[in-house]
Amino acid sequence: MPVSDYLVRIISKNGKVRALACLTTELVNELCRRHDTWPTASAALGRALTGGALFGALLKTGQRVALKFEGNGPLQKILVEGDSNGAVRGCVGAPHVHLPEKNGKLDVAGALGRAGFLTVTKDLSLKEPYRGTVQLFSSEIAEDLALYLTESEQIPSAVGLGVYVEPDNSVAAAGGFLIQALPPADDVAVDTLMERIAKLPPISELLRNGSKPEELLALLFADIPYDILERRALAFDCSCSRQKIERVLFSLGREELSDMLEKQEQVTVNCEFCRESYIFDRKALELLLQELTDTASSK
Numbered sequence: 001m002p003v004s005d006y007l008v009r010i011i012s013k014n015g016k017v018r019a020l021a022c023l024t025t026e027l028v029n030e031l032c033r034r035h036d037t038w039p040t041a042s043a044a045l046g047r048a049l050t051g052g053a054l055f056g057a058l059l060k061t062g063q064r065v066a067l068k069f070e071g072n073g074p075l076q077k078i079l080v081e082g083d084s085n086g087a088v089r090g091c092v093g094a095p096h097v098h099l100p101e102k103n104g105k106l107d108v109a110g111a112l113g114r115a116g117f118l119t120v121t122k123d124l125s126l127k128e129p130y131r132g133t134v135q136l137f138s139s140e141i142a143e144d145l146a147l148y149l150t151e152s153e154q155i156p157s158a159v160g161l162g163v164y165v166e167p168d169n170s171v172a173a174a175g176g177f178l179i180q181a182l183p184p185a186d187d188v189a190v191d192t193l194m195e196r197i198a199k200l201p202p203i204s205e206l207l208r209n210g211s212k213p214e215e216l217l218a219l220l221f222a223d224i225p226y227d228i229l230e231r232r233a234l235a236f237d238c239s240c241s242r243q244k245i246e247r248v249l250f251s252l253g254r255e256e257l258s259d260m261l262e263k264q265e266q267v268t269v270n271c272e273f274c275r276e277s278y279i280f281d282r283k284a285l286e287l288l289l290q291e292l293t294d295t296a297s298s299k
Contacts, residue, residue: 004026004233004235005023005025005026005027005053005233005235006022006023006086006213006231006232006233006234007020007021007023007053007054007057007086007213007231007232007234008020008214008217008228008230008231009057009228009229009230009232010221010226010227010228011226012221012225012226013225013227014186014225016182016183016184016185016186016189017180017186017189017190017193017224017226018179018180019177019178019179019180019217019220019221020054020057020058020177020178021175021177021178021213021214021216021217022050022053022057022175022176022213022234023207023213023234024046024049024088024174024175024176024234025171025172025173025174025175025207026235027053027088027234027235028045028046028049028163029170029171029174030236031045031049031090031091031236031274032045032046032169034274034275035091035092035095035275036095036096037095037097038096038097038098038169039098039106039169040075040097040099040106040107040108040110041075041095041096041097041098042163042165042171043106043108043163043165044092044108044111044112044141045078045090045091045092046163046165046171046174047108047140047141047162047163048078048080048141049080049088049090049174050161050174050175050176051067051080051141051142051159051161051176052081052082052088052090053086053088053234054145054177054178055067055082056083056084056087056088057082057084057086057232058178059122059124060124061085062084062125063083063084063122063123063125064081064083064084064122064123065081065082065083065123066080066120066121066122066123067080067081067082067145068080068118068119068120068121069112069116069117069136069139069141069144070117071113071114071115071116071136071139072113072115072116073109073111073114073139074094074097074099074111074113075094075097075111075113076093076094077093078090078091078092078093078112079091079092079272079273081273085232086232086234086235087235087236087237087239088234088235088236088237089236089238089274091272091273097111099111106165108139108140109140110139112136112139114139116135116136117133117135117136118133118134118144118148119131119132119133120132120133120148120152134147134148134152141161142160142161142176143159145157145159145161145178146158146159155180155182156180156185157180158178158179158194158197159177159178159179160176160178160197160200160203161175161176161203162174162176162202162203162204162205162206162207164204164205164207172208173204173208174207175203175213176203177213177216177220179220189224192223192224193220193221193224196219196220197220200219200220203216206219214228238271240271240274240276242278245269245278245280246280246288249267249269249280249288250291250292253292254292254293257285257288257289258289260285261282261285261286261289265281266279266280266281266282266285267279267280
C-alpha cells in the first residue's frame with residue numbers, strides 16, 4: 001500500500017526559521033487521472049497542487065487559498081485551491097499537453113509559458129479576500145511561489161517541488177518543501193539552508209526512492225536544531241455539490257433556463273476541479289424555473 005499523503009511542520013529551536021515538507025503522491029495521481037493529463041501537464045499540475053498544500057498549511061483554521069498560474073504556453077493556466085485542513089483540488093486549462101524533455105526533465109516552464117502571472121487569493125474570513133499578483137519568474141512553479149512569498153508577503157522563502165511521472169503516465173512520487181526565514185533573521189542558518197538546497201538531489205527522485213517529509217527536513221536541517229510542530233493528513237477533496245450547481249443554474253435567470261428547456265432534454269454540468277458530472281433532466285429544470293418564477297412574484 002502506498003503511504004498516505006501528509007505534511008510535517010517544524011520550527012528551528014531559536015524560532016527564526018520555519019519549514020514544511022509534504023508528500024502528495026496520491027492526491028496528485030487522483031487529480032491527474034480525473035483530468036486525463038499527459039506527462040508534462042501532470043508534472044505542472046502536480047507541482048501546483050503540492051504548492052497549494054504547502055500554502056494551505058500556512059493558514060489559520062477555516063481559511064482557504066487559491067493559486068492561479070496564467071501563462072502564454074499551451075497549458076494556458078493552472079488553478080489550485082487548498083485549505084487549512086489539508087484539502088486540495090485543482091485543474092489545468094489544457095490537460096493534453098506533453099512537450100519534449102528539456103535538460104532531461106519535463107518542460108513545465110515551456111508548457112506554462114515564460115510570460116504570465118501568478119495570482120494568490122486568500123479567503124481569510126474577512127469582508128474581502130486578500131489578493132496578490134506577481135509576474136511569473138521561471139514558470140517552474142516552485143520559484144514563482146517563492147518569489148510571491150518574498151515579494152508580496154515580505155517573507156524570505158525557498159520552495160522546492162517535485163513530481164516523478166512514469167512512462168505509463170502514472171505519478172510515482174510527488175511532494176515538496178517550503179522554508180521561511182522569520183525576523184530577526186538568522187543569517188548563518190539561512191546561508192546554510194540555501195547551500196543545502198542548491199546541493200539537494202531532485203526532490204522527485206528522493207521521494208521516488210522512499211524519502212519521507214521528515215527525512216527531507218532532516219537532510220536540510222542536519223545540524224540546525226528544530227522541533228516538529230505537527231503532522232497533518234493531506235487529501236484531494238472537492239467542495240462541489242448538486243446544491244451548489246443548482247445555485248449556478250438558478251443564477252442564469254428565467255430566460256436562459258427557459259431556453260435550455262426548449263432546446264435540451266437534459267443539462268449536464270461538469271465541475272471544473274473534480275470533473276464530477278451533475279445531470280439535470282427536464283423535471284429538475286422545470287422545478288428550478290418554477291422556483292425562479294415564485295421568487296420573482298414574491299418580490
